[in-house]
Amino acid sequence: MHKIFLFLLTILLVNLLQANEGKVCQKCHPIIYSEYYESSHRNASIYNNPIHKAMWDKHPKDEKGYTCAKCHSPSDLESLQTGKLTKNKTQVEEAISCIYCHTIKDVEEGDSSNTNISSNKKREFFTAQKGKKGKAEYKTVSSWFGLVKESSSSPYHKIDYDNENYYSGNVCMGCHSHTNNEHSFDISMLDAVISEKDENTCVTCHMPQVLGTKVTINKTKTHAYHGIAGIYHKREMMGKHIDFKVSNSDNGFNVKVVNKSNHALFGQAFRQGILKVKIIRGSKTIELKPFIFERVLAKDGQEVMPWDANQALKDTLIYAKRDISFDTSIEQGDRLVLTLGVQRISKDGAKKLGIEDNKELTKFRVLKTEKLSF
Numbered sequence: 001m002h003k004i005f006l007f008l009l010t011i012l013l014v015n016l017l018q019a020n021e022g023k024v025c026q027k028c029h030p031i032i033y034s035e036y037y038e039s040s041h042r043n044a045s046i047y048n049n050p051i052h053k054a055m056w057d058k059h060p061k062d063e064k065g066y067t068c069a070k071c072h073s074p075s076d077l078e079s080l081q082t083g084k085l086t087k088n089k090t091q092v093e094e095a096i097s098c099i100y101c102h103t104i105k106d107v108e109e110g111d112s113s114n115t116n117i118s119s120n121k122k123r124e125f126f127t128a129q130k131g132k133k134g135k136a137e138y139k140t141v142s143s144w145f146g147l148v149k150e151s152s153s154s155p156y157h158k159i160d161y162d163n164e165n166y167y168s169g170n171v172c173m174g175c176h177s178h179t180n181n182e183h184s185f186d187i188s189m190l191d192a193v194i195s196e197k198d199e200n201t202c203v204t205c206h207m208p209q210v211l212g213t214k215v216t217i218n219k220t221k222t223h224a225y226h227g228i229a230g231i232y233h234k235r236e237m238m239g240k241h242i243d244f245k246v247s248n249s250d251n252g253f254n255v256k257v258v259n260k261s262n263h264a265l266f267g268q269a270f271r272q273g274i275l276k277v278k279i280i281r282g283s284k285t286i287e288l289k290p291f292i293f294e295r296v297l298a299k300d301g302q303e304v305m306p307w308d309a310n311q312a313l314k315d316t317l318i319y320a321k322r323d324i325s326f327d328t329s330i331e332q333g334d335r336l337v338l339t340l341g342v343q344r345i346s347k348d349g350a351k352k353l354g355i356e357d358n359k360e361l362t363k364f365r366v367l368k369t370e371k372l373s374f
């Protein structure tokens with residue numbers, strides 16, 4: 001009975017697939033789906049992301065149309081191919097869909113940006129799982145009448161565990177490597193270097209294993225977090241990949257911020273990292289001037305919009321590490337409180353794009369707080 005039910009369910013789902021791909025996956029992967037629904041990837045279109053919308057509205061237009069589709073809504077094939085933008089279900093519900101990511105066969109490197117090469121298979125997905133390399137097909141098909149009680153793999157789709165890109169994190173680099181404007185200047189700079197020696201990958205840091213089963217059939221204890229640990233979710237987990245080292249200097253103290261990831265931090269246009277520092281001395285609190293990590297984009301020495309930029313006027317991002325010195329001396333008995341956070345868009349950037357009224361966008365989002373006693 002169980003098998004026949006699955007067979008019918010599969011037929012039903014194949015029909016559903018024409019309408020909304022992700023909804024099909026939701027039937028068997030409900031936890032992953034609900035996380036994905038809150039992710040920056042589901043929300044990457046102009047209809048769900050007000051910063052993206054504001055920037056596209058101000059962006060100069062030409063006959064190529066909406067070129068952002070390549071990375072922000074590649075699942076809307078019509079928009080991708082014609083450059084036309086319409087508010088449809090794909091733009092709103094799955095701008096970067098489950099199937100899109102799970103069928104990236106390879107990543108082709110390019111000058112202005114990389115390109116994802118798709119397998120174009122609707123029902124065979126790539127993924128990574130240590131110790132499971134090799135293709136998996138639904139094992140109970142040959143014993144249709146229930147001799148095999150435990151099914152392995154999926155009745156709905158095939159799985160290919162053999163794609164190295166899913167193990168190294170390279171699967172993310174089709175969109176995340178670089179986005180150059182027409183002046184060959186990278187405006188969403190990540191500066192990432194993937195190395196086999198790295199302890200962590202894009203996936204282990206941004207899609208860590210969290211509690212909850214990855215599928216309703218064959219329960220597992222954990223699954224890869226699809227909400228994306230990062231600016232929106234699980235920021236305290238992100239903070240663990242950044243260290244503070246404090247030392248005394250001649251006229252104050254130094255904070256060394258050590259970045260344990262394989263990329264620069266806060267490189268996206270208009271983004272800001274902020275280090276807030278305060279000293280608690282007895283009943284007094286001394287707030288020091290915060291340090292801002294950012295890249296200010298410019299042309300001929302003047303700050304300009306990202307699409308016009310050909311240089312960085314200022315670059316205080318954290319690459320491997322950054323030393324920041326403060327000229328306030330620390331006294332015996334002081335407590336030092338360091339708070340590192342990120343703002344999706346700087347107040348200045350929000351004003352330039354005319355979205356300064358939306359306070360949610362310029363909210364300070366804490367990644368890490370550390371208290372030290374002297």
Ligand code: HEC
Nearest residue numbers: 024025028098099125127129152153154156159215217218
């Ligand atoms: C009828 C139920 C069903 C549907 C619908 C379904 N899956 Fe699955 N999926 C499974 C099962 C069962 C597994 C196998 C888990 C295992 O081998 O332990 C699986 C495994 C996977 C895996 C590999 C997980 C791993 O680590 O082994 C991926 C990726 C995946 N599914 C993606 C999708 C996507 C994308 C969709 C929607 C297009 C989808 N699935 C729809 C049942 C389903």
Ligand code: HEC
Nearest residue numbers: 051052055056067068070071113175176178179188268344
């Ligand atoms: C080659 C891929 C690619 C293309 C093409 C692309 N982007 Fe992006 N964009 C990204 C990635 C990746 C991010 C996330 C970067 C990060 O968070 O560091 C991003 C982030 C953004 C953000 C920040 C969103 C936020 O909420 O903080 C804006 C705004 C944006 N892009 C606008 C655009 C516009 C407008 C276009 C088209 C003119 C465009 N992008 C084209 C890859 C791309």
Ligand code: HEC
Nearest residue numbers: 025029032033036041096097098101127128203214223224
């Ligand atoms: C941004 C790309 C991306 C999107 C979008 C995406 N996935 Fe994944 N998914 C991955 C990667 C990468 C892995 C491999 C995780 C790992 O190595 O542990 C993965 C793993 C999985 C797994 C196995 C989980 C595990 O713990 O092994 C399943 C099942 C899955 N995805 C289903 C889905 C479904 C369903 C959706 C849509 C609701 C979806 N994925 C959307 C990139 C994506």
Ligand code: HEC
Nearest residue numbers: 172176192200201202205230231238241260261266267268
């Ligand atoms: C050791 C853990 C680690 C690894 C490995 C890692 N990241 Fe990150 N990533 C972080 C931390 C920490 C931040 C800063 C917090 C934040 O903004 O989410 C970050 C931020 C980001 C951002 C936002 C950048 C911005 O402009 O503010 C993107 C996009 C990103 N990572 C993508 C990737 C990709 C793609 C890879 C693989 C090449 C990767 N990360 C590898 C830890 C990691």
Ligand code: HEC
Nearest residue numbers: 040044049052071072096171172175202206228230231232
């Ligand atoms: C199809 C292109 C595409 C792929 C593939 C992709 N991303 Fe993204 N990613 C984006 C875009 C576009 C944004 C910015 C969305 C926005 O805010 O509008 C983004 C945003 C992010 C952010 C910053 C926002 C946040 O949620 O903290 C992180 C981190 C991130 N992606 C990690 C990853 C990782 C890890 C992978 C690989 C498993 C991956 N991405 C694969 C396009 C992609």
